[in-house]
Amino acid sequence: MLFCHAIPTNDEDIxxxxxxxxxxxxxxxGTQQxxxxxxxxxxxxxxxLRDLRILNAGSVSMPFADENVRKIPTAQEAMEFxxxxxxxxDPLQIKGSVEKDSGID
Structure with a gap:
């Protein structure tokens, strides 16, 4: 098992x-794990991906996204996503309905 921040070779690629x-x-x-x-x-x-299993641990309250500057999702919004x-x-359909319900443009 390998733990890394972003990808095995750097901490910045998304x-x-x-x-x-x-x-x-x-x-x-080249990842052996x-x-x-x-x-x-x-x-x-x-x-x-083939015989490789990739898990992202995530974050309950602060997913990385441009709209995160305006609004941190609620626990309910995170669960719906x-x-x-x-x-x-399609999570973007869920996101759109959540924004409509919360009054965000």
């Missing part, structure tokens, strides 16, 4: 569940 497999493969090329636990984006997810990810629905 990838998410939406990043292409080709890009993620380059980030983890079969499980990598990372963070950096503060968005919790699990991703598999994570549920959308778990159900493979």
């Amino acid at each position: 990838f998410t569940p939406l990043t292409s497999d080709a890009v993620v493969a380059t980030y983890f090329e 079969r499980t990598v636990i990372c963070g950096h984006t503060h968005v919790q997810f699990e991703r598999r 994570l549920e959308a990810l778990a159900q493979k629905t």
Whole structure:
């Protein structure tokens, strides 16, 4: 098992569940461990790439995003977002409905 901040070779590159497999493969090329636990984006997810399992521990209150400057999501909003990810629905649709309900443009 390997623990790292962003990717095994640096602490700054960003990838998410939406990043292409080709890009993620380059980030983890040469990694000998079969499980990598990372963070950096503060968005919790699990991703598999061939025989590699990548886990992002996430952050309950401060996911990395531009809109985070305006509004930190509530626990309920975070749960709705994570549920959308778990159900493979489009989290941006959930985000849009949450912003509409909260009055954020």
